[in-house]
Amino acid sequence: MNQVIETLINHRSIRSFEDKALTQEQIELIVRSAQAASTSSYIQAYSIVGVTDPSKKKRLAELAGNQPYVERNGHFFIFCADLYRHDQIGRMEKADVITSIESTEKFMVAIIDATLAAQNAAIAAESMGLGICYIGGIRNHLKEVCDIIKTPERVIPIFGLVVGYPNQLPDQKPRLSLNHIYHENEYEQNEERYKQELVEFNEVVSSYYQERTNGNRKESWTGQMAKLLEKQARMYMKEFIEEKKLNKK
Structure with missing residues (x-):
């Protein structure tokens, strides 16, 4: 590097x-x-x-x-x-x-x-x-x-x-996994795997917020994005x- x-x-x-x-x-x-x-x-x-x-x-x-x-x-x-x-x-x-x-x-x-x-x-x-x-x-x-x-x-x-x-x-905010972002040759459309990767990332983000706020915030990434996108x-x-x-x- x-x-x-x-x-x-x-x-x-x-x-x-x-x-x-x-x-x-x-x-x-x-x-x-x-x-x-x-x-x-x-x-x-x-x-x-x-x-x-x-x-x-x-x-x-x-x-x-x-x-x-x-x-x-x-x-x-x-x-x-x-x-x-x-x-x-x-x-x-x-x-x-x-x-x-x-x-x-x-x-x-x-x-x-x-x-x-x-x-x-x-x-x-x-x-x-x-x-x-x-x-x-x-x-x-x-x-x-x-x-x-x-x-x-x-x-x-x-x-x-x-x-x-x-x-x-x-602290750095976590990012989505490389496998979720990077697709080789064609866009990966296995919906079950796709959602599982989001669930796993939710756990990472929730842990990040809990540590950063001493347990006062436990928000998931998909929950945060849903609230953001619901608001016009x-x-x-x-x-x-x-x-x-x-x-x-």
Whole structure:
């Protein structure tokens, strides 16, 4: 096992940071690492907004569900799916690109590009001894988030990434077994085996929560996921995305 793999396997989300800002050199290295990620057909359909204004971070923390670590960290990055520049490319080159830009396929490309870039950024930050946490909560109120960071049409913030010097070392949450995630040649559809693997994982997760809370929490993973999925969240998303002139075709 090499150092890169050790960094990957040792990942955990950090939600408490020292009061110490990242240096400009660190920020640039993280962004350059993000840019080195694979990108579909060289399209580079993403942008990153770094938020340093304390008032903006405070408001973003509120919009993300009152998460204090969105306000207090070393640096806050927002990763955006971005096809605005490709609209501009069409104008520059006098090419009819709108139908393509507004397709589901290109929207997926933008989401994937941004996500690959973000994971590169996360790994780069962790390799520097920093901690990270993804912030999906910014999608709770995307219109307000767009207003705060002033995104144009065809640009949608998809998640944030807080980075900083860790002020905690939480236990790692268990992951599903490799056999449940990895399928060889075809998707395994033995329902009895599939459910048994979930039952076994439930036992692992329940033990993790009991140890972490001194027996006060015994929740299973499937129970937790069922509650999560029963609750309808961010149901405005399809309409909002189309208003941004994305994913229309």
